[in-house]
Amino acid sequence: MKRFLLNIVKFIILELIxxxxxxxxxxxxxTSNEISAGEFSGSSLLQVFLLSLYNASFLAIIIFCIFFVSDVTKYKTLTLFIPVVMTTLFIGVSLLFIDRSNLSDGIILSDDARIYFSSQSFITYREPLAGTFSEEEFEHHILTVIPDEKTKLYIRSKFIYENKSYHLKQHILDYDYNKVSDILYSIGYYEDVKYCFDGITKNTIGKATIIQDGDAKFYSNLLVTYSDRYITVTSEDNKLSLTFDRSRLLDTNTKHTPMNDIITSSLRGFAYHFTTPHSIISCIILWFGFALLTMSVFSIVLLKSFRFISFVINTFVTLCFYLALPILMSFYGILAKLPIxxxxxxxxxxxGILSVAAVILLLTNILGIKSGIWEQD
Amino acid sequence: MAQIDANIHHIRRKTLLTYAVSLAILLAVSFFLAYFRYNRNVYHIQFFRSYLHNMMGKTFFENMFFVTMTATVFCYTLIVGRGDVISKSGQRLLFHQLVASGIIILGILTFVNILSSEIFIPKFNAKLDLLSNSTLRANTALRTANALYEKADYERSIKYYQEYLSIINDTDIDARLLEVKNKINIPKQLDVSHYNRIISRLSGRSDAEFIETMYQRKVNNMRYINANVSDDERRRVWTILNDIDFFGGDYTVEGQLKYAVSDSSVSDKITNYSELADIYFDRHDYLTAWYYYQYTVEKHTAESRKAQDRINKIKVFLREEYADMDDAQFESFIRETQTKINGMYNLKNRGAKYLADNQYQKAFFTFSDILSINSNLRDASIGQSKSLALLRSIGVDYNEINQVRNYSGKSNFVFMLNDNRLITAKTIIKVYDMNTLHNNYYMYDVSIWEYDDYHNVKSVIHSEYGQIKDDIRCTLYCFSTADRSLEFFPTKTTYDINGKALSDNVIKDNFIINIPVGINTLYNFSNSYDKALECSLIQLIRLSRMDKIVITPASLTKYEVEVIAKNTLSPEARKALEAVYYYHEADMCYHLRSNAKKSEIDLMMTHLTKENFINHTKALGFEKKFIKAAILDQISRMFLFIVLGLFLITLSWRTKADYIGMIPAAQMPLLVLIPVFVFLMIKILQTLITIGMSTISNLITTTNNPDVAFGAALACVIAFWTVMAVTAMIVLAYNRAE
Incomplete structure (x- = not known):
């Protein structure tokens, strides 16, 4: 029992770390995006808190399973439930003090020009891609201009033909979106415009250099205004008015690789999935089911003959499980549509469904051990 | 003890063998990958060996990290087993004895990894880039040449064939070039039977008459083409001969050799005109000899009398040569020749004057005019090559830049020259010159915008063409050696404060400008993080320090001082420059005087800095945050090699199989998962590191003193990784050999 209690303490320390x-x-x-902690908004802080809590809980369950459970002989099943119960407890208590009305699946950025523009650097701002192209436009001005077949096929694969026009597929990766954009810019369908801003403060820009079509223009003392999705930069005499899409503007400042996109979007979106229900009890129930499944998924393979392989397989499965959370949650979306x-x-x-799946996995595991397929320490 | 030593020795052998075999497999795989990925459209078959070496090296070093980590896992999970830990006498090895050799190998490979990312991989990349660039150029040149050949545009096709041959050795194309050359060269002499055959095959009377006029000079059994055939006449002769299939039939490559004129070159060392005249006289080139004798006569030297005698003799020889002329005709011929020689003198003087006035293109064509009258005049050909060399040193050849336009390049360049000047270039094309072994950069549609402190445009200098001369200097002048009317100077448009254009001026000097960063860096660098990460740490550190570098050059080339400085610097600046440097004949360079006063150097630096002569200005053309992030990222990746290696030893040892035979055969295929796992883990860690380092870099740029913050960040990153390495060592030491 003493050892069991020690394991609880170990888990709490692990989760906290x-x-x-x-x-x-x-x-x-x-903060690197938000300029300084002093300007950190309350809702952003909550968002970061939840994001860290959920991700830390997930990692804690896995690490606990790797390093602590295998040594336990007494109360093994009970020990297995330590991470599930403790994380649910942490989350439940935290949610009591958090107002979740303003949460979103991304990080809210404050209205500060310094987040979007870096001074003394030329940026190439690219307009968001048009979602729909007419048949003639797409086939004659895009496809025929692309020189090689491979790129042509790639572009075609990212659009759906419907009602005599081509529509950009809805759920494409940021990586693909950027690649399509790159291709359209490289064939001259869109034209690059380069901007260089200097003397940037929260709501003003000291001077701007804009280069378009081989022509350079210079402006000074510009004002920056914000709306939900857009940022507008205007000169005092209204000679210049530029509108930037916030998300596109951030893209010019970050590095895009499929791996980077997957990691950051999973990390950011993880907490959101468990905080969408309205009541705290619902959130707690949902996490409990998920935590149980995580725990059972991570001990899915037990090969004593070569434990490294067991570790590798378990890690792969858990990683897939973590990344496939949006798919899992889409089932939740189906359930939510039920007339209840x-x-x-x-x-x-x-x-309940998640827990049943977890129990089935655990039972299979035990069955595996009993029948000698899985070997236990 | 001896038993334990034997065990240690055994483990060491196993460890060494595991790493050696893994790296050997990597080498073999690199070879096969390079071999099977070979694409002859990207790398020409003649570059195959070079491609293979470089691609193999690149693949090997790029994957060394992954293979080393995989080898570590295999070594400590499978190869070194429990049986190796206990000696025959029952003694147990200590854990450090077990892993010592593995740690040493990891240490060595970490060092190799640093070397590879700093030296080897950038070198291989540069070489591969060069090979693919040259292949692209060669293929385009050959395609264009063949297309022109099909269209019978032989004159232009020659240029492209020559360009192709400057890159690739190809005997077929060599023969084709000779064939094409033959097609555009009209025969200088024809034997009478040959000549009669041509005349008989001509259908039109006017054509026959024309050929007859062109091949008027008849000596012995040969007919010679007239001395001063114009380009139009030459073209007509060629068309007539081509129509009767003269070049395809009896006029073969061998034929051309037969008709080839004798070598007319005379050593440059001979400067005495009388001596020169004698040489040409002996070669029976009477007209050239007359030109030089005439010069000697007019100089009234001791040799004048002999020269006059020789001129008289030449007239006698010419009378014999033109025996078919009557006396009146011959008199008129002599008069004409005399006028021509006088004309050549005038042209030569004019050419020299143009040279002195820096009007090199005019000088070039003036000397060309002399050569079209008499192609053997050495003075004129020296003058022509001198003006061409000077043209090339300050400008770009119109034919060259138009030919290059077919190749792919990069577009929309923009960067600051200094705080108030900005340069844009629509396209820059890089071409590797096989002769000079340097890259040439051609620029199209270049503009330099100058604006005042209130950001009003003061002036715009625009040029259709430009070329980078020696890395940081750019010329906006374009000349032509084919058409004297084509000469492109940059134009400067001045604006008033309301943005209204005031005046347009053609800039006939000062068309060489300095750019802030070496073109190679600018061309390869972009706002892409991946590109930044490809640079070596040294390159990145150089880039990050760009706006602070002010160097007093220890020496300047003659070209820099006499051409660039003359063109770009104000008289005061030039004076300050000349006060500090002296010319050293032996290496033809200007060197900094050892006794130069500091005040003099400072004065010179102030001038040169003010006038952008020295590379010091701020470079704004790329994202500086990326450079800082990339520096931190590169350092972290170096540490990651050893830290991950140490952690993997621990993980592998703790989850090892007792011995290979213990694993059931059915589970063996699962071993494939190990490299997959290692690969994925490395990628995830590297991505996380990149995210972390770019975060730090973002934080740095928002502080008041980014340089100090960067120093602090650098120290923090190094400290963090040192702590990680120490932790990895402690975790490793915590293991027991059981």
Whole structure:
């Protein structure tokens, strides 16, 4: 029993350390965008807090399974439930004090020009791609201009032909979106415009250099105004008015690789999936089901003959499980459409399904051990 | 003890063998990858060996990290087993004895990894880039040449064939070039039977008459083409001969050799005109000899009398040569020749004057005019090559830049020359010159914008063409050696404060400008983080320090001082420059005087800095944040090699199989998962590091003193990785050999 209690303490310490590391990391990333901690908005801080809490909980379950559970002989099943119960407890208590009305699946950036523009550097701002192209436009001005077949096929694969026009597929990766954009710019369908800003403060820009079509223009004392999606830069005499899409503007400042996109979007979106339900009880139920499944997924393979392979397979499966969370949650979306008005009941149902899956996995595991397929320490 | 030593020795052998075999496999795989990825459209078959070496080296070093980590896992999970830990006498090895050799190998490979990312990989990349660039150029040149050949545009096709041959050795194309050359060269002499055959095959009377006029001079059994055939006449002769299939039939490559004129070159060392005249006289080139004798006669030297005698003799010989002329005709011929010689003198003087006035293109064509009258005049050909060399040193050849336009390049360049000047170039094309072994950069549609402190445009200098001369200097002048009417100077448009254009001026001097960063860096650098990460650490550090570098050059080339400085600097600046440097004959360079006073150097630097003569200005053309992030990222990746290696030893040892035979055969295929896992883990870690380092870099740029903050960040990153390495060592030491 003493050892069991020690394991609880170990888990709490582990969770706290992980939470601290992730929180610090995300705050750093966030402040690097948000200029200074002094201007950090309350809702952003909550967002970072939740993001760190959920990700730390997930990691804590896995690390606990690797390093602590295998040594336990007494109360093994009970020990297995330590991370599930403890993380649910942490999350439940935290949610009590958090107002979740303003949460989103991304990080909200404050209205500060310094986030979007870096001084003394030329940026090439690219307009967001048009979602729809007419048949003639697409075939004659885009496809025929592209020189090689491979690129042609690539571009065609990213659009759907419908009602005599081509539509950009809805769920394409940022990487693909940027590649399509690159190609359209390289064939001259869109034209690059380069901007260089200097003397940037929160709401003003000292001077701007704009280069378009071989022509350079210079402006000074510009004002920056913000709307939900756009940033508008205007000169005092209204000779110049530029509108930038916030998300596109940030893209010019960050590095895009598929791996980077997947990691950051999973990290950011992870907490959001568990905080969408309205009531705290629903959120807690949902996490409980998920935590249980995580734990069972991570001990899916137990090969004593070569434990490194077991570790590798378990890591792969868990990684896929983590990344496939949006798919899992789309089932939740289907359940939410059922004609049941009770939020808690839907969450109970979903968490129940997850728990059943977890129990089946655990039972299979035990069955594996008993039949000698899996070997136990 | 001996038993333990034997065990240690055994483990060391196993460890060494594991790493050696892994790296050997990597080498073999690199070879096969390079071999099978070979694409003859990208790398010409003649570059195959060079491609293979470089691609193989690149693949090997790029994947060394991954292979080393995989080898580490295999070594400590499978190869070194429990059996190796216990000696025959039952003694147990200590854990450090078990992993010592592995750690040493990891240390060495970390060092190799640093070397490869700093030296080897950038070198291989540069070489591969060069090979593909040259192949692209060669293929385009050959395609264009063939297309022109098909269209019977032989004159232009020759240029492209020559360009192709300057890159690739190809005997077929060599023969084709000779064939094409033959097609545009009209025969200088024809034997009478040959001549009669041509005349008989001509259908039109006017054509026959024309050929007859052109080949008027008849000596012995040969007919010679007239001395002063114009380009139009030459073209007509060629068309007539081509129509009767003269070049395809009896006029073969061998034929051309037969008709080839004798070598007319005379050593440059001979400067005495009388001596020169004698040489040409002996060669029976009477007209050239007359030109030089005439000069000697007019100089009234001791040799004048002999020269006059020789001129008289020449007239006698010419009378014999033109025996078919009557006396009146011959008199008129002599008069004409005399006038021509006088004309040549005038042209030569004019050419020299143009040279002195820096009007090199005019000088070039004036000397060309002399050569079209008499192609053997050495003075004129020296003058012509001198003016061409000077033209090339200050401008770009119109034919060359138009020919290059077919190749692919990069577009939309923009960067600041200094705080108030900005340069834009629509396209820049890089071409590797096989002869000079340097890259040439051609620029199209170049503009330099100058604006006042209130950002009003003061002036715009625009040029259709430009070329980078020696890395940081750019000329906006374009000349032509084919058409005397084509000469492009940059134009300067001045604006008033309301943006209204005031005046347009053609800039006939000062068309060489300095750019702030070496063109190679600018051309390869972009706002792409991946590109920044490809640079070596040294290159990145140089880039990050760009706006602070002010160097007093220890020496300047003659070209820099006499051409560039003359063209770009104000008289005061030039004076200050000349006060500090002296000319050293032996290496033809200007060197900094050892006794130059500091005040003199400072004065010179102030001038040169003010007038942008020295590379010091701020470079704004790329994202500086990326450079800082990339520096931190590169350093982290160096540490990652050893840190991850140490952690993997721990992880592998703790999760090892007792011995290979213990794993059931059915589970063996699962071993493939190990490299996949290692690969994925490395990628995830590298991505996380990049995110972290760009975060730090973002934070740095928003502080008040970015340089100090960067120093601090650098120290923090190094400290962090040192702590990680120490932790990895402690975790490793915590293991037991059981």
């Amino acid at each position: 992980l939470f601290f590391i992730i929180f610090l990391g995300v705050i750093l990333i966030h 008005n009770n939020d808690i009941f839907i969450n109970l149902l979903f968490a």
